[in-house]
Structure formats: C-alpha cells, structure tokens
Amino acid sequence: xxxxxxxxxxxxxxxxxxxxxxxxxxxxxxxxxxxxxxxxxxxxxxxxxxxxxxxxxxxxxxxxxxxxxxxxxxxxxxxxxxxxxxxxxxxxxxxxxxxxxxxxxxxxxxxxxxxxxxxxxxxxxxxxxxxxxxxxxxxxxxxxxxxxxxxxxxxxxxxxxxxxxxxxxxxxxxxxxxxxxxxxxxxxxxxxxxxxxxxxxxxxxxxxxxxxxxxxxxxxxxxxxxxxxxxxxxxxxxxxxxxxxxxxxxxxxxxxxxxxxxxxxxxxxxxxxxxxxxxxxxxxxxxxxxxxxxxxxxxxxxxxxxxxxxxxxxxxxxxxxxxxxxxxxxxxxxxxxxxxxxxxxxxxxxxxxxxxxxxxxxxxxxxxxxxxxxxxxxxxxxxxxxxxxxxxxxxxxxxxxxxxxx
Numbered sequence: 001x002x003x004x005x006x007x008x009x010x011x012x013x014x015x016x017x018x019x020x021x022x023x024x025x026x027x028x029x030x031x032x033x034x035x036x037x038x039x040x041x042x043x044x045x046x047x048x049x050x051x052x053x054x055x056x057x058x059x060x061x062x063x064x065x066x067x068x069x070x071x072x073x074x075x076x077x078x079x080x081x082x083x084x085x086x087x088x089x090x091x092x093x094x095x096x097x098x099x100x101x102x103x104x105x106x107x108x109x110x111x112x113x114x115x116x117x118x119x120x121x122x123x124x125x126x127x128x129x130x131x132x133x134x135x136x137x138x139x140x141x142x143x144x145x146x147x148x149x150x151x152x153x154x155x156x157x158x159x160x161x162x163x164x165x166x167x168x169x170x171x172x173x174x175x176x177x178x179x180x181x182x183x184x185x186x187x188x189x190x191x192x193x194x195x196x197x198x199x200x201x202x203x204x205x206x207x208x209x210x211x212x213x214x215x216x217x218x219x220x221x222x223x224x225x226x227x228x229x230x231x232x233x234x235x236x237x238x239x240x241x242x243x244x245x246x247x248x249x250x251x252x253x254x255x256x257x258x259x260x261x262x263x264x265x266x267x268x269x270x271x272x273x274x275x276x277x278x279x280x281x282x283x284x285x286x287x288x289x290x291x292x293x294x295x296x297x298x299x300x301x302x303x304x305x306x307x308x309x310x311x312x313x314x315x316x317x318x319x320x321x322x323x324x325x326x327x328x329x330x331x332x333x334x335x336x337x338x339x340x341x342x343x344x345x346x347x348x349x350x351x352x353x354x355x356x357x358x359x360x361x362x363x364x365x366x367x368x369x370x371x372x373x374x375x376x377x378x379x380x381x382x383x384x385x386x387x388x389x390x391x392x393x394x395x396x397x398x399x400x401x402x403x404x405x406x
C-alpha cells in the first residue's frame with residue numbers, strides 16, 4: 001500500500017490493471033490440488049505397472065501348468081521375482097490409501113501403522129500359520145519328524161519377527177535414519193517384547209500351545225487394539241507435527257477422493273496378499289527341491305517371503321512418515337506372536353516336534369534381537385545407520401548358526 005501511494009496516476013492505473021489481470025489466475029486452483037476420482041486411477045502409471053506384473057505372473061503360471069517340463073528352480077525363481085515386484089508396487093498402493101483415509105479421519109499415523117497397515121501386512125503370516133495348523137490336524141506330526149507343519153508355522157512366525165526387527169529395520173534405517181519418540185518405546189515397543197516373551201514362555205512350559213493359550217493370545221491382542229483406539233486423541237497429539245510435515249511435503253497424496261483412497265486400500269491389500277502367497281509358494285518349491293527341513297524353511301525362506309509386505313511398506317513409508325515406518329514393523333511384531341499364532345492354535349493346538357532347535361536357537365535369538373533393537377531405539381531416541389548395520393549383521397549371524405545346526 002505504501003508503494004502505491006507514492007506513484008503517479010498512470011502508474012497506479014497500470015498497477016491496478018495488473019492486479020485485475022492477475023485475479024483470475026489466483027482463482028484457478030493449483031494443478032496438484034484437483035481431486036482425482038476412481039477413473040483416474042486406471043490412468044496412473046503405478047496401476048499400469050501393477051497390472052503388467054500381475055498379467056506376466058499369471059501368464060507364466062498358465063504356461064508352466066500346461067507344460068510341466070518347464071517347471072523347476074529357474075521358473076520358481078522367475079515367479080519369485082515377479083511376485084516380489086507385484087508385492088512392492090501393490091504395497092505402495094495400499095499404504096497410499098491407508099494414509100489418505102487416516103488423514104481424512106484425523107487418525108494418528110502411528111495408529112494406522114499399528115492396526116490397519118500392520119494387520120494387512122501380517123495377513124500372510126495369519127493365513128499360512130492357520131493353514132499349517134489345519135494341515136497338522138488332518139495329518140498329525142510324528143515325533144522327531146522334519147516335515148511337521150506346526151514347526152513350519154511356528155518357524156514362520158519367529159522368523160518373521162526376526163526378519164522384521166533385524167533385516168528390515170536395518171535396511172530402513174540405512175535408507176533413512178530416524179528419530180524415535182519415547183512414547184513409541186514405552187507403549188508399543190514394550191508390548192512387542194512382552195508379546196514375544198509371553199509366546200516363548202507358553203511354549204517352553206510344555207512344548208506346545210493349546211487352544212486356551214491361543215485364545216488368551218488373541219484376547220490380549222484385542223485388548224491392545226482397544227487401548228489404541230480409546231487413546232487415539234492422545235496419540236494423534238503426539239503425531240501432530242509428523243502429520244503436518246507430511247501434508248506439506250507432497251500434494252499427490254491428498255489429490256484423491258475418499259472413494260479412490262478406499263479402492264487403493266482394498267485393491268492394494270488384495271494384490272499384496274495374492275503376491276505374498278506366490279512369493280511363499282515359489283520359495284517353498286525352491287526349498288523343497290533343495291531338501292531343506294520345514295522348520296528351517298519356515299524360519300528363513302517363508303519368513304522372508306511373508307515379511308516382504310512389511311519391507312515394502314516400511315521403505316516406502318520411511319520416505320514420507322517415520323510413524324508409519326516404525327508403527328508397521330512394531331505393529332506386525334505384535335500381531336504375529338499374538339494374533340497369528342493365537343488363531344493357528346485355536347484351529348489346532350501347536351505341538352513343537354523340533355523342540356531343541358526352537359529352544360536353543362530360534363527363540364533366544366528372536367528375544368535377543370528384539371531387546372537389542374529396543375535398546376538402540378532408547379539410546380538418544382535415534383536410530384542411526386551404524387545400528388542398522390549391527391541389526392543386519394545379527395540376522396546374518398543367525399542364518400549361519402541356523403544352517404550350522406541342521
């Protein structure tokens with residue numbers, strides 16, 4: 001205003017004309033702020049990539065089903081790569097939808113990570129464990145057998161926890177070091193360790209997990225989820241700065257309509273589930289042809305395969321939101337030892353046949369690495385690259401000890 005006052009009449013008129021000419025430009029919304037509907041999803045490059053990977057995988061499966069001579073380790077490895085690619089892209093699709101719905105509902109991102117995202121990415125473990133328990137019910141395991149389905153199911157759970165808390169968390173930290181809020185450790189980190197500890201103690205008592213104990217684990221999980229929902233306002237206040245930072249970081253996540261976010265959530269989760277099952281199937285075929293015992297297959301190949309959703313979601317979320325990245329890994333490691341094992345035990349009591357392997361190596365290693373990760377988080381409430389490297393080294397050492405014990 002002061003600058004206009006000192007101008008001549010002609011200059012004022014020129015300025016006035018410029019202001020008038022600029023007004024229509026201000027009324028136009030920025031391109032990134034336009035809401036995009038469901039139909040726009042089909043023109044999104046990410047959807048085209050997902051569709052291409054899906055069709056390629058179905059094509060290879062159809063060809064190998066008609067010509068069995070094409071089956072083998074090479075085909076299984078190729079299907080494994082296609083499935084991992086589909087899993088990563090569909091997981092990104094899913095996390096976009098979950099975060100969009102969370103923001104519209106005013107829910108803290110750490111809550112979404114601990115509930116919707118973690119439950120969605122833990123569905124492979126839930127389904128595999130339940131299916132293995134049912135197989136053990138129809139075909140009971142023999143004492144000392146190396147191909148027991150319950151050993152495979154339990155190994156998959158412990159292996160998934162170990163993979164997520166060492167390998168995946170280490171990779172995420174190497175990509176982007178993160179700050180950790182004390183509330184995450186006091187509330188969620190403690191619950192994660194207690195869940196793993198409780199499961200291990202129940203198994204160590206008599207070497208099995210009955211239906212009552214499985215129901216108890218599921219009940220604890222439901223109570224924990226209820227607690228999170230009841231304290232959503234408090235947790236949202238803790239996450240306010242993180243959410244605001246993400247909102248201003250990129251406009252693309254806020255461009256879609258609520259229905260579009262819903263499609264992302266459902267379609268992304270469904271495709272991730274489909275792809276993760278193909279990852280496990282391909283890895284299992286490779287392991288069977290190599291003659292690896294079921295307990296080791298569950299702890300390594302199957303655990304890595306079913307943990308790929310957590311890896312994909314955590315890496316993608318770490319670039320946008322520390323809350324979702326940490327919440328996904330911690331939430332999955334709460335879901336797996338409580339809900340996944342609990343449901344499997346309700347389907348059929350889990351009896352450990354290879355008790356020595358679990359008692360002397362798998363369970364102690366999981367508890368140690370979980371505690372170590374929490375100690376790293378607690379120190380200065382930061383997770384740096386050096387600590388990420390240590391976690392990865394711990395997982396490599398575990399693999400060496402495991403295969404040395406075969």
